[in-house]
Amino acid sequence: xxxxxxxxxxxxxxxxxxxxxxxxxxxxxxxxxxxxxxxxxxxxxxxxxxxxxxxxxxxxxxxxxxxxxxxxxxx
Amino acid sequence: xxxxxxxxxxxxxxxxxxxxxxxxxxxxxxxxxxxxxxxxxxxxxxxxxxxxxxxxxxxxxxxxxxxxxxxxxxxxxxxxxxxxxxxxxxxxxxxxxxxxxxxxxxxxxxxxxxxxxxxxxxxxxxxxxxxxxxxxxxxxxxxxxxxxxxxxxxxxxxxxxxxxxxx
Amino acid sequence: xxxxxxxxxxxxxxxxxxxxxxxxxxxxxxxxxxxxxxxxxxxxxxxxxxxxxxxxxxxxxxxxxxxxxxxxxxxxxxxxxxxxxxxxxxxxxxxxxxxxxxxxxxxxxxxxxxxxxxxxxxxxxxxxxxxxxxxxxxxxxxxxxxxxxxxxxxxxxxxxxxxxxxxxxxxxxxxxxxxxxxxxxxxxxxxxxxxxxxxxxxxxxxxxxxxxxxxx
Numbered sequence: 221x222x223x224x225x226x227x228x229x230x231x232x233x234x235x236x237x238x239x240x241x242x243x244x245x246x247x248x249x250x251x252x253x254x255x256x257x258x259x260x261x262x263x264x265x266x267x268x269x270x271x272x273x274x275x276x277x278x279x280x281x282x283x284x285x286x287x288x289x290x291x292x293x294x295x
Numbered sequence: 296x297x298x299x300x301x302x303x304x305x306x307x308x309x310x311x312x313x314x315x316x317x318x319x320x321x322x323x324x325x326x327x328x329x330x331x332x333x334x335x336x337x338x339x340x341x342x343x344x345x346x347x348x349x350x351x352x353x354x355x356x357x358x359x360x361x362x363x364x365x366x367x368x369x370x371x372x373x374x375x376x377x378x379x380x381x382x383x384x385x386x387x388x389x390x391x392x393x394x395x396x397x398x399x400x401x402x403x404x405x406x407x408x409x410x411x412x413x414x415x416x417x418x419x420x421x422x423x424x425x426x427x428x429x430x431x432x433x434x435x436x437x438x439x440x441x442x443x444x445x446x447x448x449x450x451x452x453x454x455x456x457x458x459x460x461x462x
Numbered sequence: 463x464x465x466x467x468x469x470x471x472x473x474x475x476x477x478x479x480x481x482x483x484x485x486x487x488x489x490x491x492x493x494x495x496x497x498x499x500x501x502x503x504x505x506x507x508x509x510x511x512x513x514x515x516x517x518x519x520x521x522x523x524x525x526x527x528x529x530x531x532x533x534x535x536x537x538x539x540x541x542x543x544x545x546x547x548x549x550x551x552x553x554x555x556x557x558x559x560x561x562x563x564x565x566x567x568x569x570x571x572x573x574x575x576x577x578x579x580x581x582x583x584x585x586x587x588x589x590x591x592x593x594x595x596x597x598x599x600x601x602x603x604x605x606x607x608x609x610x611x612x613x614x615x616x617x618x619x620x621x622x623x624x625x626x627x628x629x630x631x632x633x634x635x636x637x638x639x640x641x642x643x644x645x646x647x648x649x650x651x652x653x654x655x656x657x658x659x660x661x662x663x664x665x666x667x668x669x670x671x672x673x674x675x676x677x678x
Contacts (some may be wrong), residue, residue: 235583264309265519285386318509327584334498336586359619373485373499378502381501385508401582407605410607413615421567434561438564438630449512449572450577451521453577454521
C-alpha cells in the first residue's frame with residue numbers, strides 16, 4: 221500500500237502519460253501513484269488511459285491550472 | 296470517456312471528445328457555407344513569415360508558391376488570434392489559467408524543431424492537420440487521405456524517437 | 463488554493479466582443495474569421511480536442527476514444543460539405559473546397575508534419591489552444607512554425623520541380639455524387655467499427671483473466 225509521487229509540472233504531451241505508464245508498470249495491487257501536472261490536455265490523456273486499463277482514479281485541482289491525479293492499481 | 300465518468304471524478308469542466316468533434320464539424324460546415332472556404336489555419340501562420348520576409352526586402356508575391364491560387368491577403372490572421380482568444384476564454388471560464396514555465400532546455404529544441412518540421416510539411420502538402428486532413432477529407436479529395444496515411448507514418452517514427460529520448 | 467478567475471473571464475469577454483465589433487466595422491470578413499476562431503478555440507480547449515493525440519495515442523498508449531471522435535467528426539462534416547458542394551455543382555459554379563493535386567509533396571509533407579507534431583507535442587491547432595492556456599513553450603513552437611513554413615514557401619519552386627505531382631482527385635468526378643459520398647462515409651464508419659472492436663477485444667482479454675482468477 222505504498223504511495224508514489226510523480227512530478228511532471230511543465231512537461232508537455234505525451235511525456236506525463238509516458239512517465240506515468242512507466243511507473244505504473246512497477247506498482248503492486250493497491251499501490252497509489254499521485255501525478256502532479258499543469259498541462260490540461262495530459263489530465264484527460266491520463267484519465268482516458270487509466271479508465272481503459274482499469275485503474276481507480278480521482279482528480280483534484282489544487283491550484284489554478286495544476287491538477288493532482290490519484291491512480292490506484294486494481295488487481 | 297463519458298460525461299458521467301468525468302463528472303464523478305471531479306473534472307466537471309470539460310466536454311467529451313465526441314461532443315467537441317460534433318461542434319468542430321458543425322462550425323467547419325457553417326464556415327464553409329458562409330465564406331466558401333473550409334477551415335484552414337497554417338497558411339495564415341505562414342503569411343506572418345511572409346510579412347517578416349517583406350520587412351527584409353524580398354518580394355514574396357513573386358514566389359512560385361503564390362502562383363497556385365493561394366491567397367496572399369491576410370484576413371485569416373484573425374482566425375489565429377481568435378483561436379488563441381477563444382482558448383483563453385474557455386480556460387478563464389473554468390479558472391484554469393496559469394503561466395506554464397519551460398522546465399528544461401531540451402523542450403525548447405523539441406518545440407522549435409518540431410514546429411519547423413510541421414511548418415515545412417504543412418506548406419509542402421498545402422495544409423496542416425486542419426486544412427489537409429480535416430477539411431480535405433471532408434471535401435472528398437484524395438490528397439487528404441494520402442496526407443492522413445503519411446501523417447500516421449510520421450507519427451509512428453516520431454513516437455519511436457520520443458520514447459527513446461524519454462525512457 | 464484555487465482562485466476564481468471569472469472576473470478575468472468577463473473582462474476578456476468584453477474585450478473580445480469589442481474587438482469583433484470594431485473589426486466588423488472595417489472588414490466583415492475579418493470579423494467572421496475572428497468569431498469563428500473564437501468558436502474553434504473555445505471548443506478545442508473545452509473538449510481537450512487534439513489531432514496529434516488522435517494519431518499518436520493508438521500507437522503509444524492504445525487508447526482510441528479521441529481517434530473515434532475524429533472519425534465521427536469527419537463523417538458529419540463530409541455530409542455537410544457534400545451538400546454545400548453539390549449546391550454549387552447544380553448551379554454550374556466551380557466546386558469549392560480543399561481540393562489540391564496529389565503528389566509526392568503530399569506524402570513528404572504529411573510525413574514531416576506527423577514527425578514534427580509528435581516532437582512538438584501538438585499540431586498547429588493545439589499549439590494555438592495551449593498558448594491561450596498560458597503555455598510559454600508553445601510560443602517557441604509558433605516561432606518554429608513560422609520559420610519552417612517561410613523556408614518551404616521560399617524554396618517551393620524547387621520542390622515543385624523535384625517532386626512529381628498528379629492531378630487533383632475529387633471523388634465525385636470519378637464515382638458520381640451519391641456513390642462517392644456513400645463510399646467515403648462507409649469507409650470512415652468501417653474504420654470506426656474496427657476501432658470499436660479493437661477496443662472491446664482488448665478489454666475482453668483483461669476481463670477473462672480477471673474472471674478466471676477466482677475459479678482457479
